[in-house]
Amino acid sequence: MAEIIQEEGHGKKKGKARAKKHGTHIDMTPMVDLACLLLTFFMLTTAFSKPKVMEIVLPEKTKDIKDAPQLDKDRALNIILIEGDKVLWYNGLADPTKPPLPVLTETDFSSEGIRKVLLHRNKDLFLQIEEMNKGVTEGTLNIPRDSVASRRKKMMTADKQGPVVLIKAADKVKYKNIVDIIDEMAICNVARYALVDINSVEKKMVADYLASQASGATSSK
Amino acid sequence: MPSKPPKIDMTPMVDLFFLLLIFFILTATFRAQEAVMVDTPSSISNTVTPERHIMTIIVSKDNMVFFNVDNGIDTSEHLRGKILQAVGQQYQIKFTPEEIKKFEGLNSFALPMDKMKAWIDEKDSKTRDAMHVGIPLDSTDNQLMMWVRMSRLYNSELQVAIKGDQAADYTTIKKVIDVLQDNNVNKFNLTTNLESVDVNIDNL
Numbered sequence: 022m023a024e025i026i027q028e029e030g031h032g033k034k035k036g037k038a039r040a041k042k043h044g045t046h047i048d049m050t051p052m053v054d055l056a057c058l059l060l061t062f063f064m065l066t067t068a069f070s071k072p073k074v075m076e077i078v079l080p081e082k083t084k085d086i087k088d089a090p091q092l093d094k095d096r097a098l099n100i101i102l103i104e105g106d107k108v109l110w111y112n113g114l115a116d117p118t119k120p121p122l123p124v125l126t127e128t129d130f131s132s133e134g135i136r137k138v139l140l141h142r143n144k145d146l147f148l149q150i151e152e153m154n155k156g157v158t159e160g161t162l163n164i165p166r167d168s169v170a171s172r173r174k175k176m177m178t179a180d181k182q183g184p185v186v187l188i189k190a191a192d193k194v195k196y197k198n199i200v201d202i203i204d205e206m207a208i209c210n211v212a213r214y215a216l217v218d219i220n221s222v223e224k225k226m227v228a229d230y231l232a233s234q235a236s237g238a239t240s241s242k
Numbered sequence: 243m244p245s246k247p248p249k250i251d252m253t254p255m256v257d258l259f260f261l262l263l264i265f266f267i268l269t270a271t272f273r274a275q276e277a278v279m280v281d282t283p284s285s286i287s288n289t290v291t292p293e294r295h296i297m298t299i300i301v302s303k304d305n306m307v308f309f310n311v312d313n314g315i316d317t318s319e320h321l322r323g324k325i326l327q328a329v330g331q332q333y334q335i336k337f338t339p340e341e342i343k344k345f346e347g348l349n350s351f352a353l354p355m356d357k358m359k360a361w362i363d364e365k366d367s368k369t370r371d372a373m374h375v376g377i378p379l380d381s382t383d384n385q386l387m388m389w390v391r392m393s394r395l396y397n398s399e400l401q402v403a404i405k406g407d408q409a410a411d412y413t414t415i416k417k418v419i420d421v422l423q424d425n426n427v428n429k430f431n432l433t434t435n436l437e438s439v440d441v442n443i444d445n446l
Contacts, residue, residue: 049256056259063266074403074431075287082423132440137280140441179416190412196301197408200432207286208439234374 027208077203080215098142098184100135101125101219102202104193108135111232115222122222125230130201132173139209142184149176150210177212192229246393250287277350277371278302285439292434295399297390298433299422300350303407305414307378307386310350311393321396322346326358328392329385335359352376355385379417386418390425405433 094114101109108130111123128134140147150173155163157169164172188202199216206214219227280300294315300308314321323342330337333355337345341362352374353361364370379386394400402422406415422430 023351053252053256053259056256056263060259060263060266063270066351067266067270072291072433073285074289074291075285075434076289076405076429076431077421078429079423081426081428091345135371136441188254190416194412195348195404195408196410196412196415197283199412200285200406200434202435203283204271208441 048189075200075203075207077216092185092187096185097187098138099123099187099189099223100202101189101191101223102198103191103227103231106130106195106198108202109227110135110138111226113219114224122226125226127230127234130198131206135202136205136209139184139186139205139211143209143211146176146180146183147210148211157198173210177210180212185214185219186211188214189217189219189223191224193220276300277308277352277374278306280405280407281409282405282435284435285432286437286439287434287435289431291403291431292401295397295401296403297393297400298350298403298405299386299418300352301404301406301410301414301418302352303409305411306352306374307379307414307418307427308350308352308374309377309386309389311389311397312344314397314399320346324396325392327388328396329355329388330358332388332392333385337362354378354383379421384421387421387424390421390427394425394427401431402427402429403431403433 079183097112097114099111099113099115101111103109106129108128109125111125113123115122128138153162153164153169153172153176157164162214186206188199188201203214203216252258278300280302284398296312298308298310300310302308311322312327313319322343323346326337326342326345335355335358337359341359345362348362351358351361354375354377357373357375361370361373364373377389378384404415404418419430
């Protein structure tokens with residue numbers, strides 16, 4: 022195995038070389054074994070990818086309803102998550118005093134699902150940010166890389182067109198869906214979104230929608 | 243001529259071994275085994291978890307709430323021990339110095355205060371891991387609130403990480419978030435795995 026063999030000078034006096042025929046042999050096998058063992062151990066225990074985090078900042082809880090910010094009806098986009106990885110959305114606000122109630126549209130978490138809806142509504146801002154990112158990666162836009170995030174933030178605050186997304190979760194929604202939808206906001210560069218509790222009107226809308234779906238499915242059979 | 247057994251020179255291989263070994267020793271970061279396996283959801287976020295001053299609230303897939311707080315940079319401050327004592331005081335439970343010392347070396351836990359002593363004293367780690375039942379966070383007995391409050395009292399730099407399982411109910415996460423918001427924590431880090439997505443902008 023691995024060992025150090027002290028090399029003798031070649032071509033020199035043969036007689037002398039013969040006398041020193043056996044050089045010092047250090048058996049390195051145990052050391053190599055140990056090194057190999059340790060190497061395997063460290064390779065297996067090392068975690069290269071550190072866990073990533075997604076930051077969210079929620080609005081402070083307001084005790085007084087008057088302190089709550091007013092919402093522009095035209096910009097509101099409501100997303101209601103329901104059981105079974107499904108997403109329902111509607112535009113505007115659901116006000117029971119002003120019928121008719123908005124119509125719920127069902128979609129999912131795929132790239133053709135809710136992302137399409139969000140991108141469509143948030144087109145201007147998305148393209149603006151996308152253009153900046155492209156410029157930075159291609160080197161046509163001369164911005165230091167660390168200020169890209171703050172620029173993106175500035176664009177978002179300046180945005181007056183994009184949707185204000187209200188994310189609501191019905192009962193029995195899994196945590197995965199919440200993370201997915203918040204992630205969707207990041208993907209689509211949505212400037213304004215909030216996690217909101219579902220209200221009774223929307224609960225009823227969801228129940229009605231599911232009931233109509235169920236009856237529609239049975240009648241079509 | 244008598245054929246000699248071929249000698250293979252292993253020196254380069256051994257050299258390489260040592261090089262790699264040194265590399266792995268230097269880069270190794272040890273993470274203590276968590277009390278529960280959590281399958282975190284994925285996101286596109288690329289922010290790395292802060293290493294110190296972090297309070298982790300784990301929600302397992304069966305909706306048990308675990309709590310963990312680190313010792314901060316200066317371990318001589320014994321922050322974990324102080325927090326344990328402070329919370330214990332609220333529930334009239336006194337911990338011996340040995341128990342406090344042992345608690346500092348332990349990891350996340352999910353126990354009501356009255357079972358805390360038994361958990362710390364337990365010698366077998368397997369039995370200890372089987373003791374977790376979840377930290378109570380109902381309105382009648384909100385012990386998570388107390389842990390969060392005391393942790394933030396002793397370490398004002400603490401950041402909050404919520405590590406939830408994909409299959410955990412949102413209602414539980416919501417409760418945890420409510421507790422944190424009641425403590426004026428409005429910024430959270432949700433622990434996620436990294437994933438990449440494709441965005442189709444052609445048909446906008």
